[in-house]
Amino acid sequence: MTVQPVSAASLPLDQAAVRAGELRDLLHHHAHLYYVLDAPALPDAEYDRLFQELQAIEAAHPSLLTPDSPTQRVGGAVLEGFEPVRHVVPMLSIRTETDTEASGAENFDARVRRELDLGEHAAPVEYAAELKFDGLAINLRYEHGVLVQAATRGNGETGEDVTQNVRTIKQIPLRLRGDGAQAAVLEVRGEVYMRRDDFEALNERQRAANEKTFVNPRNTAAGAIRQLDPVLVRQRPLSFFAYGIGETRGWDIPPTHSAMLDALQAYGLPVNADRAVVRGAEGLVKFHREIGEKRDTLPFDIDGVVYKVNSRELQRRLGFVSREPRWAVAHKYPAQEQVTRLDRIEIQVGRTGKLTPVAKLEPVFVGGTTVSNATLHNLFEMRRKGIRVGDQVIIRRAGDVIPEVVGKVDTRRASYVPNFRMPRHCPICGSEVVREKGGIDHRCSGGIFCPAQRKQAMLHFAGRRAMDIEGLGDKLVDQLVDGGIVTSLPGLYKLGVAKLTALERMGDRSALNLIEALEKSKHTTLARFLFALGIRQVGETTAKDLAKHFGNLESLMNATEEQLLAVKDVGPIVAKSIAAFFAEAHNREVVAQLLAAGVSFPESDGAAAAPAGPQPLAGKTLVLTGTLPTLSRDEAKELIEAAGGKVSGSVSKKTSYVIAGEEAGSKLDKARELGVTILDEAGLQALLAASD
Ligand SMILES: NC(=O)c1ccc[n+]([C@@H]2O[C@H](COP(=O)([O-])OP(=O)(O)OC[C@H]3O[C@@H](n4cnc5c(N)ncnc54)[C@H](O)[C@@H]3O)[C@@H](O)[C@H]2O)c1
Numbered sequence: 001m002t003v004q005p006v007s008a009a010s011l012p013l014d015q016a017a018v019r020a021g022e023l024r025d026l027l028h029h030h031a032h033l034y035y036v037l038d039a040p041a042l043p044d045a046e047y048d049r050l051f052q053e054l055q056a057i058e059a060a061h062p063s064l065l066t067p068d069s070p071t072q073r074v075g076g077a078v079l080e081g082f083e084p085v086r087h088v089v090p091m092l093s094i095r096t097e098t099d100t101e102a103s104g105a106e107n108f109d110a111r112v113r114r115e116l117d118l119g120e121h122a123a124p125v126e127y128a129a130e131l132k133f134d135g136l137a138i139n140l141r142y143e144h145g146v147l148v149q150a151a152t153r154g155n156g157e158t159g160e161d162v163t164q165n166v167r168t169i170k171q172i173p174l175r176l177r178g179d180g181a182q183a184a185v186l187e188v189r190g191e192v193y194m195r196r197d198d199f200e201a202l203n204e205r206q207r208a209a210n211e212k213t214f215v216n217p218r219n220t221a222a223g224a225i226r227q228l229d230p231v232l233v234r235q236r237p238l239s240f241f242a243y244g245i246g247e248t249r250g251w252d253i254p255p256t257h258s259a260m261l262d263a264l265q266a267y268g269l270p271v272n273a274d275r276a277v278v279r280g281a282e283g284l285v286k287f288h289r290e291i292g293e294k295r296d297t298l299p300f301d302i303d304g305v306v307y308k309v310n311s312r313e314l315q316r317r318l319g320f321v322s323r324e325p326r327w328a329v330a331h332k333y334p335a336q337e338q339v340t341r342l343d344r345i346e347i348q349v350g351r352t353g354k355l356t357p358v359a360k361l362e363p364v365f366v367g368g369t370t371v372s373n374a375t376l377h378n379l380f381e382m383r384r385k386g387i388r389v390g391d392q393v394i395i396r397r398a399g400d401v402i403p404e405v406v407g408k409v410d411t412r413r414a415s416y417v418p419n420f421r422m423p424r425h426c427p428i429c430g431s432e433v434v435r436e437k438g439g440i441d442h443r444c445s446g447g448i449f450c451p452a453q454r455k456q457a458m459l460h461f462a463g464r465r466a467m468d469i470e471g472l473g474d475k476l477v478d479q480l481v482d483g484g485i486v487t488s489l490p491g492l493y494k495l496g497v498a499k500l501t502a503l504e505r506m507g508d509r510s511a512l513n514l515i516e517a518l519e520k521s522k523h524t525t526l527a528r529f530l531f532a533l534g535i536r537q538v539g540e541t542t543a544k545d546l547a548k549h550f551g552n553l554e555s556l557m558n559a560t561e562e563q564l565l566a567v568k569d570v571g572p573i574v575a576k577s578i579a580a581f582f583a584e585a586h587n588r589e590v591v592a593q594l595l596a597a598g599v600s601f602p603e604s605d606g607a608a609a610a611p612a613g614p615q616p617l618a619g620k621t622l623v624l625t626g627t628l629p630t631l632s633r634d635e636a637k638e639l640i641e642a643a644g645g646k647v648s649g650s651v652s653k654k655t656s657y658v659i660a661g662e663e664a665g666s667k668l669d670k671a672r673e674l675g676v677t678i679l680d681e682a683g684l685q686a687l688l689a690a691s692d
Pocket residue numbers: 030031033034035040041042043044045047048074075092093094096130131132133134135136137138153190191243244306330
């Protein structure tokens with residue numbers, strides 16, 4: 001790879017010609033890997049840099065512009081095995097504003113005003129602003145309301161028929177509702193994508209099976225849609241958002257882009273709620289900033305926002321250039337994948353003793369922050385990716401997922417670098433490192449004698465979703481464990497002000513606050529307590545199920561594997577792990593001491609027990625779907641249960657209300673179908689507030 005920073009515009013013609021040729025070859029090669037094989041070898045940010053370099057050369061030397069230049073065409077091609085589909089209305093690309101500052105929006109607005117000949121005093125232009133989803137474009141053709149064909153963008157003129165695969169996406173209606181069914185032809189365009197949690201879960205499964213993991217949701221989604229086997233597609237959960245139209249016949253196209261999206265939504269198509277109609281550059285800048293702030297909390301990847309001139313009449317006047325409309329632009333955010341050098345590998349020891357190789361990196365700006373550590377997951381995954389110290393590796397940081405090394409850039413090594421090996425002894429406590437036969441994880445066998453495991457166990461215990469001890473963070477835990485001040489979980493409750501204020505950076509005020517937080521944490525629920533204990537295989541959900549099933553700690557601690565298997569969703573591995581945990585005298589002792597310290601759980605999470613406050617939702621069953629603006633799923637559930645209501649996972653005639661947030665999926669459709677009352681978060685709050 002020859003990514004050299006040259007000031008393209010300043011090259012003399014002959015050198016510029018050589019460089020343009022190189023760039024074209026390089027871009028063609030990588031476009032093929034990306035669009036045709038769904039297996040890019042470069043992060044998008046690198047590709048974009050090369051692309052812009054070529055654009056700059058072509059702008060400085062128009063004679064070097066060739067019709068087959070990657071800057072002149074839409075990137076894809078039609079894969080063998082699929083029927084080609086000719087698009088009546090071509091599927092174009094969007095011009096990208098890579099300037100991630102406010103000026104990206106200002107440039108676009110200025111260009112639009114210039115091209116529309118709007119004077120200084122003319123009113124601000126109205127724009128539809130929306131998210132730029134990072135997936136792949138799909139054209140859905142509805143005839144008289146029935147989905148008859150789904151096609152990829154391909155090279156923009158001709159795409160691939162992927163109807164069978166698209167039918168597996170539950171969010172895509174096979175039949176349109178309302179007026180949508182009247183149109184003779186209505187082509188809906190949108191993005192097929194994979195949610196981040198679906199992607200993480202898929203990779204977790206791959207890892208557990210010691211199989212190849214996927215690099216990012218975008219390429220996984222693109223690969224899934226272009227699978228020849230629909231059964232494989234079904235194993236890769238995909239989602240969809242509509243954002244435009246193609247050919248239409250017998251349909252009155254609404255006069256603005258935003259009204260058109262409203263219509264599509266009314267027909268039953270998923271349209272993302274994070275969209276707005278704004279005026280002028282100012283409105284665009286504000287939208288870009290607001291979305292930038294919430295980007296990490298969105299359940300899917302976006303690589304920017306898209307601005308579109310809202311009026312279709314103005315769109316028509318602005319028209320198109322070679323591969324993109326003049327009335328739309330994509331305004332990017334910092335890339336979520338970047339290349340950097342892997343300097344060293346360190347080993348981190350987790351709560352259960354698992355050894356994780358962690359990459360120490362040359363600091364790199366990725367996904368909006370500077371990253372210098374990233375997980376390599378496990379030895380086998382690292383070997384499969386062929387990663388060695390000194391390599392140029394690809395780092396991904398998206399949402400609140402910890403940064404990870406997803407691959408490496410193909411570079412030749414200057415000299416031989418030995419393969420990384422796991423240490424034979426725990427780097428923290430020196431105990432032997434073991435690996436179960438056939439397993440993928442290496443573990444420290446030191447158990448409670450390993451300070452690293454003790455620290456992690458303590459942090460987990462204190463976590464927000466566990467005992468929720470505010471102020472007990474990793475710096476403090478380091479001091480407590482390293483100084484031998486606290487040697488086990490119950491020891492936390494024996495901390496006094498004197499011991500705490502003797503620590504570094506700990507004043508009277510913080511010490512008192514911590515003690516108060518410790519006191520507060522004692523009043524908890526059985527489910528939280530079980531989760532906090534850090535029993536291997538027992539996550540939050542399993543802890544809740546266990547609490548519900550057994551109702552009290554005693555019966556759970558004495559349950560046999562067989563009795564544990566009777567709990568919903570508890571399989572043999574989980575049952576075994578729980579039984580083994582409570583069989584150990586040390587663990588029973590820890591539990592006894594915690595109870596003696598005052599930890600109590602009068603109510604066992606939603607199970608029996610006398611209700612405390614008013615019960616406005618008594619006897620009602622609610623279903624939650626989508627992302628609510630302020631409440632998390634857990635919080636909403638807790639509030640509903642505290643108000644006497646039940647939360648169910650599926651909609652039926654017995655459902656009292658469906659609480660729908662952004663991106664509500666099939667449950668919302670089902671609710672509409674059954675005529676169940678649909679409320680948003682504000683509606684839910686109103687229900688909760690009605691105390692009689
Ligand atoms: N890594 C690589 O090697 C490599 C190679 C080729 C291309 N790429 C990447 O592909 C991208 C360029 O791709 P492109 O030419 O396909 O165009 P684009 O992705 O920049 O823009 C057009 C596409 O945006 C999508 N889109 C998402 N939200 C949208 C919305 N709200 N409205 C309209 N469209 C929306 C549509 O799929 C549409 O086809 C760049 O990000 C580039 O880095 C990477």
